Amino acid sequence: MAPKKIEIIEVGPRDGFQNVPEFIPTDVKLKVIDGLVKSGIKSIQVTSFVSPKAIAQMKDAKDVTTACLERYPDLQLFTLVPNLYGAKAAVECGLKELTYVISVSDTHNEKNVKRTHDQSFEELAQILELYPDIKINLDVATTFGCPFEGDISLERVMAFLQRAYNIGIRSFNLCDTVGLAHPELIKEVVGSALRTYQDCEFQIHIHDTRNMGIINTFTAVECGIDKVQTAIGGLGGCPFAPGASGNTSTEDFVYMVNRMGYDTGVDFDTLLQTAKYLKDNVSSGNYSGHHIFIDKTKVSTQ
Ligand code: COA
Ligand code: ZN
Numbered sequence: 001m002a003p004k005k006i007e008i009i010e011v012g013p014r015d016g017f018q019n020v021p022e023f024i025p026t027d028v029k030l031k032v033i034d035g036l037v038k039s040g041i042k043s044i045q046v047t048s049f050v051s052p053k054a055i056a057q058m059k060d061a062k063d064v065t066t067a068c069l070e071r072y073p074d075l076q077l078f079t080l081v082p083n084l085y086g087a088k089a090a091v092e093c094g095l096k097e098l099t100y101v102i103s104v105s106d107t108h109n110e111k112n113v114k115r116t117h118d119q120s121f122e123e124l125a126q127i128l129e130l131y132p133d134i135k136i137n138l139d140v141a142t143t144f145g146c147p148f149e150g151d152i153s154l155e156r157v158m159a160f161l162q163r164a165y166n167i168g169i170r171s172f173n174l175c176d177t178v179g180l181a182h183p184e185l186i187k188e189v190v191g192s193a194l195r196t197y198q199d200c201e202f203q204i205h206i207h208d209t210r211n212m213g214i215i216n217t218f219t220a221v222e223c224g225i226d227k228v229q230t231a232i233g234g235l236g237g238c239p240f241a242p243g244a245s246g247n248t249s250t251e252d253f254v255y256m257v258n259r260m261g262y263d264t265g266v267d268f269d270t271l272l273q274t275a276k277y278l279k280d281n282v283s284s285g286n287y288s289g290h291h292i293f294i295d296k297t298k299v300s301t302q
Contacts, residue, residue: 003263006221007043008254009203009229010036012278013064014045014080015247016235018055022284026060030067031281035274036232040266041250043076044068045099045229049086055239065093080139082113087127091134098131099173100124101139104160105146108177112141112240125167137171138164139205143189145180147243157189161197171201173229176216178244179209183219190223205229206248207236208288213248214256221257228253233275234289249289251275 013033017024029047036044046068052059061079068077078097081087090098102120103109109120128136142149143157161172174190186204193202204220204227206213217228234249251271254264275292279285287293 003261005226005263005265006257007227008041008250008264008266009043009045009227010041010232010250011045011205011229011247012036012231012233012235012250014048014058015205015229015237016231016233016285018048018057019235019237019239019244019246020057020282020285022282023057023059024282026063026067028281029060029064032232032274032278033064033068034071035270035277036250037072037075039268039270039274040264042265043078043227046077046079048080048082049090050080050082054082062089062093065090065095069094078135078137081127083115084123084126084130087131091131095134097135097137098127099137099139100127101141102160102164103141103146103177104152104157105142105149107148108142108146108241111148112238121163121167124164124169128168135171136169137173137201137203138169139173139175140164141175141177141238142241143174144176144185145178147178147241151180154188154192158192158196161193165197165200170199171203172197173203173205174220175205176207177238177241179207179212181206181216182212183215186216186219187223190220190225194224201227203227203229207244207246208234208248209243209245213288214253217248217253218256230254232271232289233278233285233287233292235278235285235287237286246286246288249275249291251291252289255291
C-alpha cells in the first residue's frame with residue numbers, strides 16, 4: 001500500500017515572522033523561503049497584506065510576493081488578508097490564493113482586525129464576489145479557545161462554519177490561535193467539522209504553547225486532515241492574542257511523520273539547515289522547535 005500523504009503547508013514567513021520584533025530584511029525572508037522550497041515544500045504562506053501600523057514586519061509584503069511569484073511560478077503561494085483592501089493588493093500582485101481571517105471569538109476578532117463578525121463576513125462576501133477565480137481559504141481563528149473569552153463551544157464553531165459555508169467558503173483552516181487545544185477537543189471539533197462538511201477542504205493550524213503542538217497536529221491527521229500548517233523553527237504567534245507561543249515546528253513535525261512512514265515529500269535535513277539559518281539570522285524569534293537546539297555532535301538525530 002502506498003504511504004499516506006500529508007501536505008505540509010508552511011506558514012512561518014507569515015505567522016512566524018509577524019511575531020518577530022526586529023525587522024527581518026527582505027533578503028533574509030527570501031532566503032528562508034528558498035530553503036523551504038529546496039526542502040520540497042510546495043505550499044507556502046509567503047506574507048500577509050495587513051496594515052503596517054498593525055504589523056510593521058509585513059511592510060515588504062509586495063516585494064516578498066513579487067519575488068516569490070517570479071522565482072516559484074509552479075508552487076502554491078498564498079497570503080493572509082484581513083480585509084478587502086488587503087485582498088485587492090494581493091490579487092494585484094498576482095496571487096491566486098488568499099486566506100481571509102475571522103475569529104470565532106467576537107472579542108478576538110475586534111482586537112485582531114477591528115471588525116465585528118457582521119463586518120468581517122460582509123467583507124468576505126465582497127471578496128468572494130469580486131474574485132470568483134481566486135481560491136479563498138478561511139482562517140477560523142480561536143476555534144479551540146480564546147485568550148479573552150476562554151472556551152469556545154462546539155456549537156459556536158459549527159454555527160460559524162455554517163455562516164461561512166453559506167456565503168461560499170469551501171476551504172477552512174481550524175486554528176488554535178493561542179494553543180488551548182488538547183487531543184480530545186481536536187477529535188471533537190475536527191471530527192464534527194469533517195463529518196458535516198464533506199465537500200470542504202480542512203487544514204489544521206496549531207500553536208505549541210503547552211508543548212502539545214505535535215500531538216494536537218497529529219491528532220487532527222488521525223481524524224482525517226491531510227493538510228497541515230506548520231512553521232519553520234516553531235516560530236509564530238499573533239501579536240493580538242496574548243499568551244501564544246510559536247506554531248508546531250515544521251522540522252519537528254516532518255521528522256516525526258517521515259519516520260512514521262508518511263509521505264510528506266519534504267527533506268528533513270534541508271529543513272533543519274533552513275531553520276538553523278533562520279535562528280542564526282533572526283535572533284529575537286520565539287523558537288519553539290526542538291531540533292534546532294539539538295547538538296548533533298552529542299545526540300544523533302537519526
Ligand atoms: N494592507 C495595508 N494597509 C492597509 C490595509 C491592508 N490590508 N488595510 C488598511 N490599511 C491601511 C489604510 O490604508 C490606512 O492607512 P492610512 O492610515 O495611511 O490612511 C490604515 O491602514 C488604517 O486603515 P483602516 O481601514 O482604518 O484600518 P484599521 O486601523 O481599522 O485596521 C486592519 C484594520 C484589519 C487593517 C488592521 O487591524 C490589520 O491589518 N490587522 C491585521 C492583524 C493581523 O495581521 N493579525 C495577525 C494575523 S491573524
Ligand atoms: Zn497562528
